[in-house]
Amino acid sequence: MYVAVKGGEAAINEAHKLLAEERRGDLAVPELSTAQIEEQLSLSVDRVMTEGSLYDRKLAALAIKQARGDLIEAIFLIRAYRTTLPRFGYSAAVDTAKMGIRRRISATFKDIPGGQVLGPTFDYTHRLLDFKLAAEEGDEGETSGSDFAELPDGVAQLDDSMPRVVDLLKHEGLIEEERPGEKPESIGDLTREPMNFPVDRDVRLQNLARGDEGFLLALGYSTQRGYGRSHPFAGEIRLGEVAVEFVPEDLGFPIEIGEVTLSECQMVNQFKGSTEAPPQFTRGYGLSFGHCERKVMAMALVDRALKGRELGEVVDSPAQDEEFVMEHSDNIQASGFVEHLKLPHYVDFQSELELVRKMRRERREADLGEKDPQAVEAAE
Template sequence: MYVAVKGGERAIDNAHAWLAEERRGDPSVDELSVAQICEQLSLAVNRVMAEGSLYDPDLAALAIKQARGDMIEAIFLIRAYRTTLPRFGYSSPVETANMACDRRISATFKDAPGGQVLGPTFDYTHRLLDFALAAEGDTPEAAEGIARHEPTPHITEFLNQEGLIQTEEDTDKTPGDLTREPLELPANRALRLQSLSRGDEGFVLGMAYSTQRGYARNHAFVGELRIGKVDVEMEIPELGFSIDIGEIELTECETVNQFTGSKTEPPQFTRGYGLVFGQSERKSISMALVDRALRWKELGEDNLGAPAQDEEFVLYHSDNIQATGFLEHIKLPHYVDFQSELELIRKLRREAMGEMKEAAE
């Protein structure tokens, strides 16, 4: 037993060394720096921060490098590191209406109050490989215009002036914290939004797409999509007031959904909501669509049996770290379990063959 254990350790050490060699790649090629990942692969960094529940671009970039570009492995590394950090307190809710928007669009109003700001987006690019990017060292031309840095009100608030959109519940109740307490069902909306924000982008996208194809009767308009930086404040009891501790980049999406009314609610527009770290439009829109689908009970709608309306199915399967752990554990040794299964199958085959032989005679 002692020799087997030592042999296993030696094999694992060799696997780690081989992994490090593969991570580095060809030594004749310059090593990729954390700063390069942070600056030039920012969307990947944003995803790792969002699903890892830790806003730190440098650490997210380091995790991507360590994971050889495996996003889920990088997210796992960030979540694991996050658990080692002390908690000094809670920040105040951020005011996204005060966001300095780099991008702000609406699919509901052409002349949106406050103006449309296209910002940095792939929406209008041709999906053709740009071989000019293979020429290293090229510097792109600076964009014309002045970045917006003044507060911009939410477009849905203009709809609310006519009473056409559902008023969100205003509560001072402190929401639960999924990073410290396990998810329990049924979950309130605050916990559902936390879970979706941390959820795997591909899974949440698939659920959102299903609602658009008819699984949840969820026809939505993007009331507003905005990307920008917001100040983060924290109240200091000794001072008696809050102080600015930094700023973070966020993507926020509010969808507007037609609602014909129910036994408890009048006809009006309802909202879906998405908010994630960094620039992550696809995730925030997907999150808003799934959020709206999960609100069927509180709005008095019928449950159509759609997957996106099933709270347990969505929330328990959206976490890619939990899913990865359960899936990948089957790679580990299961020798004893398999031997018992093997003996069972052999026994069943002997019995079945015996019955077949008796029937033939």
């Protein structure tokens, strides 16, 4: 049991001042602007938006600055902020087939309609430190833009139609189909109601989408290493902009309120069949705000692993255990419970101390009693 403490106000105020000072760092170094974070640490922004579960680049950049670059702290700030805003409603489901593609690759088919588009990727870089980036402004080697993508005249455009690669396999019936459900009003929302196990796929995907990247990465990795083996292929990974449509109650017709950048991963998994399903390719799905490629790949692996029960697979690995995965995926819940251990537990610990003393005394007396029952009687 936690017993509250009070007081310490002056010390806490001073600690917060010190925190502000540490955040600012050396005053001789120019202050970082949130616009710089938004533009130049954009993948941090993307992660904070995805796990903070709020698409707003400017707020995410502010949270990162305030949290001194601690992304989980920044996610916490975003989650707290969102509770202060009213909910206007739910968007129509975004159509990722109509994405304005910036990156789209498939590891399963070489020749796909629309082609393989590498886009802005770390893949195929040599992972050598680029000391040009460390050069101070004004120095030789300042980023001048000469390394940037240029637009020669008459350059080709991407095809208008970029069908989802997994949809190509559908015609042969070799792949598990994803069909729209019938009742849109019954879509689970874990920001409104708690999880009740077993949960449906909608709640599972929402949970994974806002889940911690590191946790999902480790779980996804575990499925590849044999804990719930599912032999995955990256059927398709795509990145780009998608329109968000919303029907305001007061208007009664759908309007586009803007565009969001999304990352999507479709994992395709070999499946040898079971009593429940014939041999086929099964699927795992990952979707995130911004450019979070590692996250959506891991999410897709875990989503597939969690289908184990419905596919009639043996469910014995951590990544296949719905309750284990979903109850531990949220880094704000997790850090809340882990970090509350820092708070004063003086009373709590005093009672534990008393208890341990008492148990030791009893044990000692029991030991003595076994050897010499009369000695105990005499002692009492």
